[in-house]
Amino acid sequence: MSASVVKVGLLGVGTVGGGVLKTIRSQQQKLSDRLGRRVEVVKALVRNAEKQRSVPIENNLITTRFEEVLASDVDIVVEVMGGVEPTYGYVRALIEKGCHIVTANKELLAKHGTELVRLANRHGVQLAYEASVAGGIPILGVLRQFLRTNDIVSVSGILNGTTNYILTRMEQEKLPYAEVLKQAQELGYAEADPASDVEGWDALYKTYILAQLVFGESLPLHAAERQGIEKLHLGQIGLARELGYRIKLLAKASKAGGGLQLSVRPTLLPLDHPLAQVQDAYNAVQVSGNIVGDLLFMGKGAGELPTASAVVEDLAYLLTQRFTPQPVWQESEPAGNREAGEKRCFCYLESKALRGTPDQVTHFLDRAGVLVEKQRIQYDWASVLRIGMIASGFAEEHKKALHRDFGIRAEVFPVL
Amino acid sequence: MSASVVKVGLLGVGTVGGGVLKTIRSQQQKLSDRLGRRVEVVKALVRNAEKQRSVPIENNLITTRFEEVLASDVDIVVEVMGGVEPTYGYVRALIEKGCHIVTANKELLAKHGTELVRLANRHGVQLAYEASVAGGIPILGVLRQFLRTNDIVSVSGILNGTTNYILTRMEQEKLPYAEVLKQAQELGYAEADPASDVEGWDALYKTYILAQLVFGESLPLHAAERQGIEKLHLGQIGLARELGYRIKLLAKASKAGGGLQLSVRPTLLPLDHPLAQVQDAYNAVQVSGNIVGDLLFMGKGAGELPTASAVVEDLAYLLTQRFTPQPVWQESEPAGNREAGEKRCFCYLESKALRGTPDQVTHFLDRAGVLVEKQRIQYDWASVLRIGMIASGFAEEHKKALHRDFGIRAEVFPVL
Numbered sequence: 001m002s003a004s005v006v007k008v009g010l011l012g013v014g015t016v017g018g019g020v021l022k023t024i025r026s027q028q029q030k031l032s033d034r035l036g037r038r039v040e041v042v043k044a045l046v047r048n049a050e051k052q053r054s055v056p057i058e059n060n061l062i063t064t065r066f067e068e069v070l071a072s073d074v075d076i077v078v079e080v081m082g083g084v085e086p087t088y089g090y091v092r093a094l095i096e097k098g099c100h101i102v103t104a105n106k107e108l109l110a111k112h113g114t115e116l117v118r119l120a121n122r123h124g125v126q127l128a129y130e131a132s133v134a135g136g137i138p139i140l141g142v143l144r145q146f147l148r149t150n151d152i153v154s155v156s157g158i159l160n161g162t163t164n165y166i167l168t169r170m171e172q173e174k175l176p177y178a179e180v181l182k183q184a185q186e187l188g189y190a191e192a193d194p195a196s197d198v199e200g201w202d203a204l205y206k207t208y209i210l211a212q213l214v215f216g217e218s219l220p221l222h223a224a225e226r227q228g229i230e231k232l233h234l235g236q237i238g239l240a241r242e243l244g245y246r247i248k249l250l251a252k253a254s255k256a257g258g259g260l261q262l263s264v265r266p267t268l269l270p271l272d273h274p275l276a277q278v279q280d281a282y283n284a285v286q287v288s289g290n291i292v293g294d295l296l297f298m299g300k301g302a303g304e305l306p307t308a309s310a311v312v313e314d315l316a317y318l319l320t321q322r323f324t325p326q327p328v329w330q331e332s333e334p335a336g337n338r339e340a341g342e343k344r345c346f347c348y349l350e351s352k353a354l355r356g357t358p359d360q361v362t363h364f365l366d367r368a369g370v371l372v373e374k375q376r377i378q379y380d381w382a383s384v385l386r387i388g389m390i391a392s393g394f395a396e397e398h399k400k401a402l403h404r405d406f407g408i409r410a411e412v413f414p415v416l
Numbered sequence: 417m418s419a420s421v422v423k424v425g426l427l428g429v430g431t432v433g434g435g436v437l438k439t440i441r442s443q444q445q446k447l448s449d450r451l452g453r454r455v456e457v458v459k460a461l462v463r464n465a466e467k468q469r470s471v472p473i474e475n476n477l478i479t480t481r482f483e484e485v486l487a488s489d490v491d492i493v494v495e496v497m498g499g500v501e502p503t504y505g506y507v508r509a510l511i512e513k514g515c516h517i518v519t520a521n522k523e524l525l526a527k528h529g530t531e532l533v534r535l536a537n538r539h540g541v542q543l544a545y546e547a548s549v550a551g552g553i554p555i556l557g558v559l560r561q562f563l564r565t566n567d568i569v570s571v572s573g574i575l576n577g578t579t580n581y582i583l584t585r586m587e588q589e590k591l592p593y594a595e596v597l598k599q600a601q602e603l604g605y606a607e608a609d610p611a612s613d614v615e616g617w618d619a620l621y622k623t624y625i626l627a628q629l630v631f632g633e634s635l636p637l638h639a640a641e642r643q644g645i646e647k648l649h650l651g652q653i654g655l656a657r658e659l660g661y662r663i664k665l666l667a668k669a670s671k672a673g674g675g676l677q678l679s680v681r682p683t684l685l686p687l688d689h690p691l692a693q694v695q696d697a698y699n700a701v702q703v704s705g706n707i708v709g710d711l712l713f714m715g716k717g718a719g720e721l722p723t724a725s726a727v728v729e730d731l732a733y734l735l736t737q738r739f740t741p742q743p744v745w746q747e748s749e750p751a752g753n754r755e756a757g758e759k760r761c762f763c764y765l766e767s768k769a770l771r772g773t774p775d776q777v778t779h780f781l782d783r784a785g786v787l788v789e790k791q792r793i794q795y796d797w798a799s800v801l802r803i804g805m806i807a808s809g810f811a812e813e814h815k816k817a818l819h820r821d822f823g824i825r826a827e828v829f830p831v832l
Contacts, residue, residue, distance in 0.1 A: 023565070026707075027566075027707070030564070031565075034564060136708040138558060138561055138562070141558075142554060142557075142558065145554055145557060146554070146725075146729075148446070148450060148729060148733075149439065149446065149447075149725055149729045150443075272693075272695075274693065274714060279688075289725070291443070291552075291721050291722075291724065291728075292552040292715070292721070292722050292725040293552060293715065293722050294715065294716070295553060295713070295714065295715035296712075296713070296715065297714075298690060298711065298712040298713075299708070299710065299711035299712065300708075303709075305707050305708070306707070306708050309565055309566060309705070309707040310708075312565050312707075313561065313562075313565045316564055316565060317564070
């Protein structure tokens with residue numbers, strides 16, 4: 001890479017890929033000044049060569065055949081096509097050929113990062129992935145910096161903009177999940193197939209990556225706690241709000257006595273908690289270090305230019321660094337059973353045909369040793385009873401008993 | 417600095433100095449692993465050698481004579497004694513001797529940074545100052561990173577924890593300024609002489625440093641707009657709140673058509689603005705980049721350990737870098753007159769003996785071409801009239817006329 005031009009290959013020219021092209025062009029002077037070389041995209045892999053694109057790109061750069069990218073003389077490849085197949089094979093082949101890789105692909109990293117990091121180290125190439133977590137927020141760089149002097153205890157945050165947008169709209173406009181999702185799809189905030197976002201997968205991939213960076217290990221994805229927002233309804237959001245909380249899809253990686261924990265779950269945050277203020281499609285990450293205390297970073301988590309900013313910064317940074325192998329990624333099985341029925345939680349009880357009275361329910365829980373801190377009761381016109389309570393000591397056995405004795409369905413959410 | 421020990425001198429063992437000692441000790445293993453050398457404090461300058469300190473420090477390290485520090489074989493000096501005299505002379509002498517400097521001293525940098533940066537470059541030593549702005553928030557490092565790919569349009573934020581604490585308490589407890597200040601002094605949140613904080617100097621020093629970093633130049637301190645919180649009262653805070661705003665001491669550096677602007681002023685922020693949510697002694701910085709968009713960074717802006725974290729990180733970072741001269745600091749006079757009477761602002765009108773009626777005041781402003789968007793009127797038991805309005809086009813001439821014709825005192829604050 002000593003020539004006067006850095007030759008960049010691009011896998012994928014969708015939203016982020018288009019942003020990368022635009023950014024490389026608009027910031028060319030800044031990049032050349034910094035690197036002492038021009039940065040040029042010399043090959044771009046697309047699925048459909050005929051498609052109209054928002055960013056003009058010369059026909060001779062475009063190809064639909066990965067082999068052409070592999071055979072070209074690119075120094076560095078930006079992977080923004082997403083998905084695992086065929087992407088994984090492409091990235092492996094490029095690393096084996098000696099190309100540096102910049103990727104925004106959290107799914108690929110969460111599923112094959114351990115192999116890719118090892119492969120990159122073996123072939124002496126760099127694998128950079130700032131854009132894979134929290135878009136334009138330079139959270140990985142900041143965490144690397146803190147890790148130098150601090151021990152990091154936990155990282156948590158709102159890592160998926162689509163679900164945060166949906167939850168914000170549901171609460172503000174009192175519209176049901178399905179309707180808000182449809183609107184979000186029409187506005188381009190949600191994909192046609194929203195599963196990866198709304199089921200919490202996307203946030204979990206990012207949490208997995210954060211754990212690798214901060215703790216040097218992660219849990220296999222199947223061992224993490226993952227719950228999406230697709231079953232949340234207005235009854236829960238409304239009662240939580242009456243109790244002084246807002247429901248957010250909270251992602252968390254922490255390491256304490258009980259070992260490493262990864263979770264993505266709808267979680268109640270007190271209204272004055274900084275993360276409760278993060279609305280719409282914004283992302284935020286909260287870091288707790290033993291010296292620095294709590295820090296919060298907030299910004300647009302997705303979108304063409306914020307993500308492109310992170311990709312181009314990775315690209316430029318990588319070109320100014322000498323290769324040093326990065327710490328290997330490891331997976332460990334979870335240490336033990338999670339304790340149950342101890343922590344403070346939000347219990348949502350619902351019944352369409354209550355056997356008994358709300359008072360009898362309260363008395364039952366009291367006798368069973370469940371400590372209720374606050375509660376709100378709602379009856380709607382169809383005589384559905386809803387009770388929301390902030391409680392401690394609620395366990396699986398109480399859930400079963402409520403169903404058996406009172407005809408109540410209970411759901412439990414963590415409270416921060 | 418090739419020996420197996422890094423010899424550190426410390427100027428000042430107050431709150432931050434104590435935190436630096438603690439952090440170097442508690443994180444020694446991490447530091448040695450990273451640097452390949454032990455970090456040892458070998459000399460510490462104090463004012464009073466007899467004073468009891470919260471951090472134990474060996475007697476033979478302590479000195480009250482700067483000459484002893486200068487004559488010792490320290491490689492690097494951490495300056496956390498504060499103030500300009502005699503600190504400026506000490507730092508100059510150390511740079512001239514070839515010592516690297518890590519400082520948390522915003523006043524020194526805002527008043528003599530241009531000379532110190534030039535001197536450090538000339539003598540081939542590094543001058544690091546992450547800890548001087550926003551305590552533990554690594555804002556300077558993050559800005560340097562963004563500047564590589566983004567053009568930064570503005571940096572603004574809440575940069576002084578003491579005043580933010582006072583404003584939060586005034587609003588929440590409806591207590592007057594003097595009383596809250598007294599409480600803050602008792603709790604150690606405010607100094608015995610609070611002028612530097614409450615008059616906005618401390619925030620202005622930090623804004624000056626941010627401008628040097630982001631725009632490569634700053635205004636001389638006398639040319640910046642600076643207004644403190646010492647004259648704010650509950651009437652203003654209450655009316656702003658009724659209009660949907662919270663008053664914060666907002667610091668801002670921006671560069672647009674009209675040239676570079678620096679300001680520190682009590683400013684109205686809409687309640688749902690992310691900076692309005694920053695309460696108590698927290699700091700926050702908002703950065704607007706042309707590619708990345710808006711980002712917000714929030715954390716404890718002061719305190720023993722957060723600031724020490726930034727100092728020790730600077731120290732360790734500096735020891736792993738080869739010397740490269742840093743961009744020189746420059747000061748330029750402001751480009752031209754600020755436009756007046758155009759922008760949207762909060763007008764606070766008060767009268768103890770109104771000549772006329774509130775309606776006549778409103779009609780006067782309307783005829784004078786002041787566009788009032790929203791207003792709230794309050795009469796208190798002592799028949800003081802207070803009007804708060806969000807308005808555009810309010811100018812100095814209207815202020816004079818209100819006083820002359822109605823016996824009204826008017827004050828104007830910017831609105832974000």
